[in-house]
Amino acid sequence: MKPDHSKAPAIEAFNLTKVYGHGNTEVVAMNDVSLCVKQSEVVALLGPSGAGKSTLLTAVGLINPPTSGRIVIGGVPVLDADRPLVDLRSFRRKHLGFVFQKANLIPFLTAAENVQIAMEINDVTPRDAHRRTMELLDYLGVSDRANNLPDALSGGQQQRVAVARALANHPSLVLADEPTAALDSHRGRQVMELFRKVAHEQGAGVIVVTHDQRALDIFDRIFEMEDGRLRLGLTVAGGQPAPRGIRDTPE
């Protein structure tokens, strides 16, 4: 099933709960979390370590299914608790983009090939894939490093290539897990601004897990997570602080 990019939110998550272990060893990593991110919206996910940010990100990224709850991406129901409603790997390939703390580029592929491979595994012809790769690298300002292997790129350049790879298949949702943690403040801010740019220009919803307090003004909305629960923090992009403690579930 193809997501409807024109109307539906980028993602809707309903009452997600993730429980690890059982009995005495039971740990609730995510507790009744609901979330809605619209297209072209960039949201930040803050919180201390162990708060459940990565659990939420891997759940909505269809990597680590929740114990209960429901996930709808681009209007397509994809998970009902841990029961997949679509081929998750195929759905990830076509509709999701990932960026991590480390760029996680494949070391034996050049910058361009790292982007191109994401399209080729999605059955895009090599010619079209190469054309879009060069467009993306140019868009992200690293086209001059297209033929370099990752270890010849700076951290910021690697992260830009990772962003290009995440955008390769026109995803409806981009998930970024502390993408600026390995970068200095200047480059970190550049990458955050990049997310805002691609969200607004390419129409994808973007969720960024971050500890970086210096670039919060970039985000449309900020969520905070603590002890597995999610709450809305600030709305800063429009300059108006959001009232704290309001319910963070989708409307």
Next chain:
Amino acid sequence: MNLATKDIGHNLGRFALTVVGIGLLLMLVMGMGGIYRGLIAEATLLIDTIGADLWVVQGSTRGPFAEISRVPANLEDRIRAVPGVAGARRFVSHTVQREHHGRSLRMVVQGLAWPEDHGEWIPLVVGRALGQAHYEMIADRSLRLPLGEQIELGKDVYEIVGITKGMVGSGGDGLAFFTVSDAQAIQFNVPGEATRLERAARRSRAEGQDIGQVQPLLLERADGPTRGLPVLAPPQVSAVLVTLQPGADAAKIAATLAGWPDITVYTTQQQIDLLLSGMVDKSRRQIGLFRVLLVIISTIIMALTIYTLTLDKVHDIALLKLIGARNTVIVGLILQEALIIGTLGYGLAWWLGQFAFPKFPRLVVIETSDLLWLAGIVLGISVLASLLGIWEAMRVEPNKVLS
């Protein structure tokens, strides 16, 4: 985009070393097969070259290539009288090991039935066939005896008049061709003192008999040369080689000869089969087992190599899964790398073999059928070896990227 070639290009040194290791192992597997083929070729070379239709050997024995065979030299005359027989010649074969210029010289002495057989059928690389009844020999190059060299064997000195190449016996020793009488002289040579003692013993035994006492002339004959005693048989030969007339029925003639109780008859093919099922068979089985072991070792080493290469790529495989790569992409990456290593290793083995095998002390024969068989084996072990890596890759979870 071919991920396998990209990965190989990025880790070229490591892949090259792996290919060299696998290539050397496969060269051993290839060489073992070639040594086996060489054993057969060397063992059957003489039988194939000598061109006899039937081999007549001592009764109830398997012939000179399997055990000691002794038949009287005049058997050839009896055989010539059989209808359909074109010719018969004596055959003498035995191995000697002597010292020559301070080195050990081991050779298979072959007797040619002079004057009928001068050795014209022997493939010479230099020199000529035998030109006289005594004191000439044809030697294989492996004996390292140059043309014109003189060598003392027994009481006589023989001159090398012809050189062959690759004419060796089933044990790998070079063949040396003499006339039958020279071959027998070498075989039955005893020191002068032993001859004197034997003659004295004969006289003593004759003196102990009544006939010796009443016929004093017998006593004088008893301590004379052996050839002067009609009661003693002349030296025997190993076999008689029979050549049939064109169109003659070999089975019928063999059946006729088989009716003689003092001999056994074999066709050339039977003689080859006896040779191969005897001493060569054990070598064949030993080499075969060693070959199987090498194939198993190659498989294990390839599997461990591919597995290690896969472990090195666990993070990349997790990433590929995370971004949605199908399993076929990941399986293809591992399988192609295994096949590339196997193919390059096989090619390297073949290439190295071209230089190494001719330098082996014994003949190594690489046949196309063996190369195809090994190619199939390499394909099989490449697939088998990749299974361990594929199994590991399939277990990798996409969220491993996050760790």
